[in-house]
Amino acid sequence: MNIRKLALGTAMAVLTGVSTAAVVPAQAQEQIYVPLLTYRTGSFAGSGIPIADGMADYLRMLNERDGGIGGVKLLVEECETGYDTKKGVECYESTKGKGAVIYNPYSTGITLQLIPKASADKIPVLSMAYGLSAAAVGNTFPWIYNPPVTYWDGASVFIKHVAEKEGGLDKLKGKKIGLIHLDAPFGKEPIAVLENLAKEFGFELKLYPVAAADMQNQGSVWLNIRRDRPDWIYNQGWGAMNPTAVKEAAKNNYPMEKLVGVWWAGGDDDARAGGDQAKGYKSLNFHASGSNFPVIQDIQKHVVDKGFSKVPKDKVGENLYNRGVYNSMLIAEAIRTAQKITGKKVVNAEDVRRGLEALDVTEARLGEMGMKGFAAPVKLSCDDHSGHNKVYVAQWDGTKWTQGSDWMEPMKDKVRPLLESAAKDYAAANTWPARSEPCQKGS
Amino acid sequence: MDILYKVLIDPFVQMGAAPDLLVQTVWEGLVSGVLYALIALGFVLIFKASGVFNFAQGIMVVFAGLTLVGFHEMGVPAILAVILTLGVMFLLAVSVERVVLRPLVNQPDIILFMATFGITYLLIGFGELIFGGNPKRMIAEELYLPTGSIEFQTLGGFVQLQKIDIAAAVIAAIMIAALAFFFQTTRIGRALRAVADSHKAALSVGISLNQIWVIVWFTAGIVALVTGIMWGARSDVSFALQVIALKALPVLILGGFTSVPGAIVGGLIIGIGEKIGEFYWGPLVGGGIESWLAYFIALGFLLFRPQGLFGEKIIERI
Numbered sequence: 001m002n003i004r005k006l007a008l009g010t011a012m013a014v015l016t017g018v019s020t021a022a023v024v025p026a027q028a029q030e031q032i033y034v035p036l037l038t039y040r041t042g043s044f045a046g047s048g049i050p051i052a053d054g055m056a057d058y059l060r061m062l063n064e065r066d067g068g069i070g071g072v073k074l075l076v077e078e079c080e081t082g083y084d085t086k087k088g089v090e091c092y093e094s095t096k097g098k099g100a101v102i103y104n105p106y107s108t109g110i111t112l113q114l115i116p117k118a119s120a121d122k123i124p125v126l127s128m129a130y131g132l133s134a135a136a137v138g139n140t141f142p143w144i145y146n147p148p149v150t151y152w153d154g155a156s157v158f159i160k161h162v163a164e165k166e167g168g169l170d171k172l173k174g175k176k177i178g179l180i181h182l183d184a185p186f187g188k189e190p191i192a193v194l195e196n197l198a199k200e201f202g203f204e205l206k207l208y209p210v211a212a213a214d215m216q217n218q219g220s221v222w223l224n225i226r227r228d229r230p231d232w233i234y235n236q237g238w239g240a241m242n243p244t245a246v247k248e249a250a251k252n253n254y255p256m257e258k259l260v261g262v263w264w265a266g267g268d269d270d271a272r273a274g275g276d277q278a279k280g281y282k283s284l285n286f287h288a289s290g291s292n293f294p295v296i297q298d299i300q301k302h303v304v305d306k307g308f309s310k311v312p313k314d315k316v317g318e319n320l321y322n323r324g325v326y327n328s329m330l331i332a333e334a335i336r337t338a339q340k341i342t343g344k345k346v347v348n349a350e351d352v353r354r355g356l357e358a359l360d361v362t363e364a365r366l367g368e369m370g371m372k373g374f375a376a377p378v379k380l381s382c383d384d385h386s387g388h389n390k391v392y393v394a395q396w397d398g399t400k401w402t403q404g405s406d407w408m409e410p411m412k413d414k415v416r417p418l419l420e421s422a423a424k425d426y427a428a429a430n431t432w433p434a435r436s437e438p439c440q441k442g443s
Numbered sequence: 444m445d446i447l448y449k450v451l452i453d454p455f456v457q458m459g460a461a462p463d464l465l466v467q468t469v470w471e472g473l474v475s476g477v478l479y480a481l482i483a484l485g486f487v488l489i490f491k492a493s494g495v496f497n498f499a500q501g502i503m504v505v506f507a508g509l510t511l512v513g514f515h516e517m518g519v520p521a522i523l524a525v526i527l528t529l530g531v532m533f534l535l536a537v538s539v540e541r542v543v544l545r546p547l548v549n550q551p552d553i554i555l556f557m558a559t560f561g562i563t564y565l566l567i568g569f570g571e572l573i574f575g576g577n578p579k580r581m582i583a584e585e586l587y588l589p590t591g592s593i594e595f596q597t598l599g600g601f602v603q604l605q606k607i608d609i610a611a612a613v614i615a616a617i618m619i620a621a622l623a624f625f626f627q628t629t630r631i632g633r634a635l636r637a638v639a640d641s642h643k644a645a646l647s648v649g650i651s652l653n654q655i656w657v658i659v660w661f662t663a664g665i666v667a668l669v670t671g672i673m674w675g676a677r678s679d680v681s682f683a684l685q686v687i688a689l690k691a692l693p694v695l696i697l698g699g700f701t702s703v704p705g706a707i708v709g710g711l712i713i714g715i716g717e718k719i720g721e722f723y724w725g726p727l728v729g730g731g732i733e734s735w736l737a738y739f740i741a742l743g744f745l746l747f748r749p750q751g752l753f754g755e756k757i758i759e760r761i
Contacts, residue, residue, distance in 0.1 A: 039576075040571075040575075041567075041576050041682070042576065042682060043681065043682055043683035045576025045577065045578075045681070045682065046576065046577050046578040046681055048576070049575070049576055049577055183731045207729060207730060208730060209729065209730050209731035210731070211731055211733065211734035213687070213689065213690075213734045214687075214734055215683050215686075216674070216677075216678040216679075216681075216683055216684060216687060217475065217678075217687055217690075217733075219474075219475060219718060220468070220471065220717070220718045220721035220722050220725070220733055221721075221730070223464065223467060223468055223471060223718070223722050224721075224722060224725070224726065224730065226467075227461070227464055227722075239683065240578060240678065240679070240681050240683035243578065243678065243679055244678045244679075247677075247678060251592070251603075251605060252603075269577070269578065273580070273678075
């Protein structure tokens with residue numbers, strides 16, 4: 001036995017001890033793993049970045065301010081999808097083994113791919129106000145959630161808004177209503193419900209698809225619009241398509257107050273691109289913009305001011321940033337509800353699914369979270385995974401979004417039967433298994 | 444019979460019934476066509492000099508536009524920002540020649556083609572790292588580009604011309620003419636044509652291949668900057684713009700990969716053709732045909748002229 005070997009052995013023992021000591025607390029530390037599928041690169045980054053910032057900052061704020069949720073810190077990890085379905089599925093596959101409790105695909109294309117995968121893996125998918133509208137039917141899709149509204153609800157609110165401005169639903173007869181949309185699953189989602197409403201109320205629906213490659217080259221689409229002269233246009237656009245559409249509308253002298261975007265077409269940069277002429281542009285919304293809310297101020301204090309955020313300070317409170325905050329609030333409330341239901345601190349994916357199904361964000365709870373006036377209450381149930389909650393029409397005043405209407409209920413009586421029928425069709429076409437998960441008591 | 448009427452008669456009836464819309468459509472096509480021609484020119488220059496299809500031309504448009512806006516955001520005056528951006532594009536040309544092309548001399552063309560894929564992804568990553576993914580507003584007014592529109596009440600309706608579109612058409616036309624003059628009449632231009640004909644023969648008479656490559660990549664960089672400014676002013680500068688650059692593909696198929704006049708004529712045919720097609724025939728199939736119609740037109744021409752309208756007919760003995 002020489003001294004050299006002894007020294008080596010001692011060093012190894014010390015090193016092993018140190019590394020073990022380093023690992024043990026990490027393993028013992030209780031965490032809930034929340035992967036965020038985001039996109040900060042590619043053609044849609046302009047819309048993706050503020051949402052990613054809002055989502056990450058709210059969850060970070062919970063960690064910094066409250067020590068996580070129910071005393072358990074959140075382990076948040078972003079995975080870059082570039083709004084590319086293939087990359088999104090890769091993100092899902094590479095993170096699901098780490099104990100993910102919930103997925104936010106942030107793309108209708110990715111959501112459509114994850115619906116069968118996540119259902120088989122038993123991990124809930126929260127496609128907040130996007131994705132497959134029919135997923136609102138909880139009896140068919142126990143693992144998929146799309147609160148607070150579906151695209152079909154949104155389209156019905158747009159029609160209600162048009163009717164309100166035109167003097168009633170009966171005044172829609174003979175009107176021409178256009179849908180300018182991204183020629184992708186997301187853009188095509190509202191077509192079915194608009195066709196149905198067109199039949200019922202007697203208006204003519206004109207479709208104006210925009211290929212992803214031509215998002216910034218919409219000249220001929222707007223020439224078609226100039227020829228058809230639709231009375232109103234609904235814009236189901238995303239990314240670079242939106243600022244171009246607003247610019248083209250201004251260029252073609254289309255009355256801005258008759259161009260209404262889905263909530264994803266309501267970014268500050270979308271409207272800003274049209275300059276002064278964009279004044280009056282409208283977009284549906286289900287939360288407020290601006291930073292005059294305690295929750296946003298807490299994010300500023302605990303995250304942005306401390307340099308933990310990627311967001312430029314002047315962008316905090318912009319519409320899509322607040323969209324990300326709202327999305328993360330739903331994630332957090334689902335986890336909190338899951339903790340309450342199960343009595344566990346560290347919840348798993350199945351628990352969070354139960355939490356989502358029992359989600360009940362009341363007015364009082366919004367107040368507790370510093371979100372009074374920020375959004376409308378949201379309640380989900382075993383069968384209703386969307387809630388068909390209220391939305392309002394926001395209007396661009398030239399510098400910021402303002403509330404341009406009261407909160408409006410979607411046409412649930414029209415939309416819900418269509419969703420149920422679509423869910424049945426989906427189940428039949430995909431040999432979908434019958435629901436085996438029990439409903440949460442009272443949900 | 445109804446479908447035949449809709450395809451063969453009705454579009455022409457519409458053209459006659461609303462001639463203002465026809466003129467507007469042709470104008471929109473013309474502007475797009477000129478911009479396509481400008482992008483195609485960037486491809487042609489590099490293809491002529493090295494036989495390489497430069498897949499990175501699209502991202503060069505974005506990169507040049509973002510660099511310009513980036514300099515301006517740092518407080519650099521607009522005109523100086525243009526000069527600095529040209530400097531960056533020159534550095535890029537030198538880097539490409541030194542790091543990518545020179546080590547790959549005498550390799551098959553497909554290797555060089557694949558290398559331009561590498562340049563594309565490198566520029567995407569580098570660009571996103573420096574400028575972020577957010578779209579940027581092009582500094583059109585700061586560059587003294589006109590804004591607003593001119594409206595003519597004519598042909599039973601109105602025709603509206605955006606001043607920025609007029610400027611784009613004029614600047615692109617001047618640029619194309621200048622490049623054509625440069626490559627047709629100057630010593631460097633003749634050297635470029637010699638390199639295009641045969642690398643070995645050009646080398647044997649003392650033409651520096653490396654120098655020519657730097658010149659054409661820099662020229663393609665200038666073209667990219669002009670395209671970035673013009674297209675950026677029409678919408679904004681974002682990474683989505685690189686996709687539009689792929690519209691130059693059918694232009695090249697149509698015009699020929701080695702012809703500057705081909706790029707111009709091809710650009711105009713594709714630009715006007717796709718706008719007319721989308722406007723008059725698109726609604727018959729639900730619209731959205733613009734993205735593939737350009738290829739359809741190009742392939743139609745290829746049936747009769749496989750080398751493209753102005754391409755060289757290559758006959759090889761076997």
